[in-house]
Amino acid sequence: MANRNEQGVWEHVPSPFCGIGSDDLKIRVSGSRIEVLENGDAVTREAFEQPLGETRPMISGKPVSLEEAVERAAAVLAEAELPLLAGLATDVAGMRAALSLADRLGAVVDNMNSRAAMRNILVLQDSGWMTTTLAEVKNRADLLLVVGTDVESLFPRFFQRHIWVDGMFVEAADREVVYLGKAPSGYASVSPDGRKPTVLACEDRDLPAVVSMLRLLVNDRPVGVDSVGGIEIQALKELAGRLKSANYGVIAWAAGALEWEHAELTVQITCEMIKDLNQRTRCSGLPLGGREGDQTATQVCGWQTGYPVRVRFSRGIPEYDPYLNATERLLEEGEVDALLWLSAYNSSRLPPRVGVPTVVLGRGGMNFDQPPEVYIPVGVPGIDHAGHTYRTDNVVAVRLFKLRDSGLPSSAQVLEAIERAVRAKLSS
Amino acid sequence: MGSELKIINGRVYDPINDIDGEIRDVCIRDGKIVESVADDAKVIDAAGKVVMPGGVDMHCHIAGHKVNLARKFQPEDHRHDVQPRVGALRSGTGGTVPSTFTTGYRYATLGYTTAMEAAVPPMGARHTLEELHDTPVVDKGFYLLLANNVCLNQLLEQGRHAEFRDAVAWWLNKSKAYAIKLVNPGGDEPWKGRKNSNVHDLDQPISGFDLTPRKIIKALIDVSNDLGLPHPAHIHCNNLGHSGNYATTLETMKTADGRRAHITHIQFHSYGGEVGKNPTSAARQIVDYINEHPNISADVGQVMFGKATIMTADAPLTWLLRNMSKDKWINADTECESGCGIIPFSYQEHVYTHAIQWAIGLELFLLSKDPWRMVLSTDHPNGGSFENYPRLIRLLMDKPFRDEQAKRANPKAIANTSLLDIDREFTMREIVIVTRAGPARLLGLENKGHLGVGADADITIYDEMEDKEAMFNAARYVIKGGELFIDNHEFRFDHEGSVYHVSPSYNPEIERVLKPFFEDYYSVQFENYPVSDHYIARGVTVPTGQSQP
Numbered sequence: 003m004a005n006r007n008e009q010g011v012w013e014h015v016p017s018p019f020c021g022i023g024s025d026d027l028k029i030r031v032s033g034s035r036i037e038v039l040e041n042g043d044a045v046t047r048e049a050f051e052q053p054l055g056e057t058r059p060m061i062s063g064k065p066v067s068l069e070e071a072v073e074r075a076a077a078v079l080a081e082a083e084l085p086l087l088a089g090l091a092t093d094v095a096g097m098r099a100a101l102s103l104a105d106r107l108g109a110v111v112d113n114m115n116s117r118a119a120m121r122n123i124l125v126l127q128d129s130g131w132m133t134t135t136l137a138e139v140k141n142r143a144d145l146l147l148v149v150g151t152d153v154e155s156l157f158p159r160f161f162q163r164h165i166w167v168d169g170m171f172v173e174a175a176d177r178e179v180v181y182l183g184k185a186p187s188g189y190a191s192v193s194p195d196g197r198k199p200t201v202l203a204c205e206d207r208d209l210p211a212v213v214s215m216l217r218l219l220v221n222d223r224p225v226g227v228d229s230v231g232g233i234e235i236q237a238l239k240e241l242a243g244r245l246k247s248a249n250y251g252v253i254a255w256a257a258g259a260l261e262w263e264h265a266e267l268t269v270q271i272t273c274e275m276i277k278d279l280n281q282r283t284r285c286s287g288l289p290l291g292g293r294e295g296d297q298t299a300t301q302v303c304g305w306q307t308g309y310p311v312r313v314r315f316s317r318g319i320p321e322y323d324p325y326l327n328a329t330e331r332l333l334e335e336g337e338v339d340a341l342l343w344l345s346a347y348n349s350s351r352l353p354p355r356v357g358v359p360t361v362v363l364g365r366g367g368m369n370f371d372q373p374p375e376v377y378i379p380v381g382v383p384g385i386d387h388a389g390h391t392y393r394t395d396n397v398v399a400v401r402l403f404k405l406r407d408s409g410l411p412s413s414a415q416v417l418e419a420i421e422r423a424v425r426a427k428l429s430s
Numbered sequence: 431m432g433s434e435l436k437i438i439n440g441r442v443y444d445p446i447n448d449i450d451g452e453i454r455d456v457c458i459r460d461g462k463i464v465e466s467v468a469d470d471a472k473v474i475d476a477a478g479k480v481v482m483p484g485g486v487d488m489h490c491h492i493a494g495h496k497v498n499l500a501r502k503f504q505p506e507d508h509r510h511d512v513q514p515r516v517g518a519l520r521s522g523t524g525g526t527v528p529s530t531f532t533t534g535y536r537y538a539t540l541g542y543t544t545a546m547e548a549a550v551p552p553m554g555a556r557h558t559l560e561e562l563h564d565t566p567v568v569d570k571g572f573y574l575l576l577a578n579n580v581c582l583n584q585l586l587e588q589g590r591h592a593e594f595r596d597a598v599a600w601w602l603n604k605s606k607a608y609a610i611k612l613v614n615p616g617g618d619e620p621w622k623g624r625k626n627s628n629v630h631d632l633d634q635p636i637s638g639f640d641l642t643p644r645k646i647i648k649a650l651i652d653v654s655n656d657l658g659l660p661h662p663a664h665i666h667c668n669n670l671g672h673s674g675n676y677a678t679t680l681e682t683m684k685t686a687d688g689r690r691a692h693i694t695h696i697q698f699h700s701y702g703g704e705v706g707k708n709p710t711s712a713a714r715q716i717v718d719y720i721n722e723h724p725n726i727s728a729d730v731g732q733v734m735f736g737k738a739t740i741m742t743a744d745a746p747l748t749w750l751l752r753n754m755s756k757d758k759w760i761n762a763d764t765e766c767e768s769g770c771g772i773i774p775f776s777y778q779e780h781v782y783t784h785a786i787q788w789a790i791g792l793e794l795f796l797l798s799k800d801p802w803r804m805v806l807s808t809d810h811p812n813g814g815s816f817e818n819y820p821r822l823i824r825l826l827m828d829k830p831f832r833d834e835q836a837k838r839a840n841p842k843a844i845a846n847t848s849l850l851d852i853d854r855e856f857t858m859r860e861i862v863i864v865t866r867a868g869p870a871r872l873l874g875l876e877n878k879g880h881l882g883v884g885a886d887a888d889i890t891i892y893d894e895m896e897d898k899e900a901m902f903n904a905a906r907y908v909i910k911g912g913e914l915f916i917d918n919h920e921f922r923f924d925h926e927g928s929v930y931h932v933s934p935s936y937n938p939e940i941e942r943v944l945k946p947f948f949e950d951y952y953s954v955q956f957e958n959y960p961v962s963d964h965y966i967a968r969g970v971t972v973p974t975g976q977s978q979p
């Protein structure tokens with residue numbers, strides 16, 4: 003486990019921010035100030051090092067005690083006909099508490115990243131997929147194909163930690179990287195021996211056609227055109243050949259980067275192509291995500307309700323609907339009359355601007371245009387309190403540590419207090 | 431806690447203590463069975479009812495990343511079967527892979543109070559414990575997948591047996607596991623290493639290693655006995671589901687060489703016939719061997735007609751099944767520690783293979799001479815949900831019912847078994863053995879599966895009924911840890927249940943061997959890998975005993 007030496011320096015610290023579970027950070031804590039000394043990157047440094055910010059709970063922008071804030075939050079939620087608990091960027095304990103509260107209130111739950119996550123979940127539920135995890139990538143992948151995603155801007159250390167290292171069955175020098183769609187923004191995907199990735203660039207809008215074409219070519223189907231989306235068929239043919247001759251190909255994408263209508267269909271074609279490839283060799287998908295606790299939210303929701311996200315408890319049972327229970331739709335249609343927004347990792351993820359009473363449980367330092375009815379600053383899992391979170395590949399639960407004493411409550415503590423107050427109101 | 435309870439007038443079945451349907455009292459204090467209680471203890475009048483220990487499911491899949499994937503994968507599995515929020519109980523969903531709360535409540539409804547999750551890769555231990563934390567009522571634990579572990583394979587192929595033993599003990603400790611699990615030993619490498627193949631023979635070399643499945647099986651059977659684990663190596667044999675695989679199963683049992691070993695869901699491993707052709711029944715050959723070899727135990731892994739979810743660490747098996755059904759399918763390679771395949775499934779009476787699987791499972795129960803070593807499971811949800819147990823009990827206790835069911839199934843399949851010729855009907859005592867006393871004994875849980883003084887007060891009380899399916903479908907009373915959880919069919923309170931795990935000793939020097947391996951090949955730091963006590967709110971460390979012969 004992470005340990006602290008005498009100078010207030012912690013080693014082996016896991017990052018709850020990076021999605022790929024980097025757990026080798028070296029961090030200095032002085033008072034409430036945090037400094038990433040080693041193994042930081044643009045994502046983790048910014049997230050760890052931001053100042054503590056406001057720690058006092060507020061009602062309509064005026065500081066109040068935690069008890070008063072909890073009491074008002076409970077009143078807002080208990081009085082609502084159909085409250086929405088959204089955002090839900092927290093750790094396992096926080097998500098458990100959110101679901102317990104939702105079950106009691108008869109609320110709807112949805113996650114801040116679920117618009118992106120649905121692009122994967124719909125595919126999982128419709129046709130299934132073949133996936134792999136980060137240690138398998140590190141030890142086996144001899145070909146990495148990146149689809150529609152600039153990996154390094156979202157996951158800066160992905161290549162360093164999992165590709166440009168020697169694995170058990172493959173060495174860094176034998177790995178190849180190919181980009182399809184978006185080109186990489188930097189040099190993370192250039193191998194230590196200077197090999198640049200193959201880039202078959204196209205516009206996002208053409209990527210569905212390009213991926214479909216690649217699948218046809220993988221299956222040796224005849225095609226009647228010379229290029230698609232500006233990419234030569236010959237280049238795609240070569241890529242299909244490389245996928246077929248790789249021992250353990252890995253196709254990665256971040257659903258959050260696939261910003262077009264019905265991008266789930268592109269994910270599905272990719273996943274079906276992976277199954278096709280497995281008739282002859284091995285190939286696996288690697289959906290990249292896990293930031294802002296989104297995997298954590300779907301995991302806990304999955305085991306407690308059977309459904310990953312977008313679940314409604316208003317009839318006393320969990321009911322799942324990927325469209326009807328979406329945050330944006332519920333708010334636009336005016337179907338919910340109170341909102342609880344939870345964002346424990348990222349102070350810039352503000353609640354959607356809506357005309358219903360809003361309770362915010364957020365990381366300190368949130369700047370609101372208009373103060374919500376209730377704002378309760380909560381601790382960051384992995385900085386202000388211990389906790390558990392899930393990595394992008396879903397299998398690995400990462401234990402997070404308390405690094406400083408900020409006095410901030412965890413989201414679970416606040417949600418449990420709100421539930422106690424709600425219970426008192428509902429039974430009186 | 432501290433409450434006293436007395437059950438009077440019930441017909442008590444407690445095979446471990448040789449009590450077979452006597453009318454007698456059972457007294458409870460502080461969560462344990464005691465000799466007597468004070469006169470003002472709360473009394474349950476069990477007249478016209480049977481009293482027995484709570485059920486013990488020694489092989490099911492109820493928690494962990496594979497289970498949760500299977501849940502999220504199949505919304506259609508849950509929609510038709512909901513668990514409403516009632517009183518203090520949480521809402522949830524059922525189907526073949528129920529949500530965690532619902533899993534606990536439904537086990538309790540059937541009178542089960544202990545359930546062991548049967549397949550967890552070490553890297554998935556935390557996740558499994560998170561889910562078990564949210565699985566109420568039942569006591570639980572999990573088995574650790576170690577038969578496709580690259581690091582262990584390397585120690586074994588280099589003949590470093592002492593280090594192999596220490597590494598296994600280290601892994602059990604650091605994962606908070608209960609037992610060692612083998613799934614398709616040696617089969618991961620041929621699957622992941624390009625060839626999409628599998629191992630089919632115990633003496634076939636495993637690609638990438640100077641090893642065979644037999645060497646892995648032998649080594650893990652030896653270690654579990656040497657460490658004195660309460661439960662021996664829990665083995666899912668090679669060639670699951672293939673015609674003719676009974677030979678592999680016999681070879682696996684012989685590999686134990688007289689030492690204790692448990693063969694799981696043995697029904698799936700008892701097929702005659704030729705590879706690629708329809709299976710025949712080899713139940714007789716398997717049972718004969720087990721009858722004569724007291725070192726071997728098994729759970730049946732009965733299939734039940736209707737819906738199931740295949741979820742297994744035997745990934746190449748689901749690849750094979752999927753290529754037949756073309757249905758939706760998940761494959762998940764897992765951290766160089768394991769693999770996993772999931773497909774929705776349905777066992778149909780008219781399908782030859784499904785009907786013969788069903789009949790072979792029943793043959794195994796009915797031909798076995800020792801119910802203590804051939805216990806009940808459906809490999810939930812692989813052979814069907816645990817919610818089928820009452821029906822399975824009726825099939826065992828009620829010959830006319832069984833024959834009537836058999837006549838609805840594929841006649842050619844049934845004719846290829848001896849099922850219709852078997853007249854045996856299980857007695858109540860035998861049912862209590864295969865569902866409670868037997869699994870508890872095989873697990874080495876000395877305080878479970880019986881009602882003697884000092885036992886855990888995990889007790890079920892059923893109305894005595896002619897229709898055994900109806901009888902076992904809903905316990906009238908369930909007492910868990912001395913507290914009345916179900917009172918006259920009503921849930922009274924929530925109960926967390928405990929997590930059982932082992933902590934065998936090992937030479938700490940082994941970390942010098944493991945740490946460099948982690949630094950080279952793992953995706954987490956060695957320091958962050960062990961599961962800390964935070965993951966277990968209520969843990970019970972079961973002592974490891976003397977090394978077993």
Ligand SMILES: [Zn+2]
Binds near residue numbers: 490
């Ligand atoms: Zn199983």
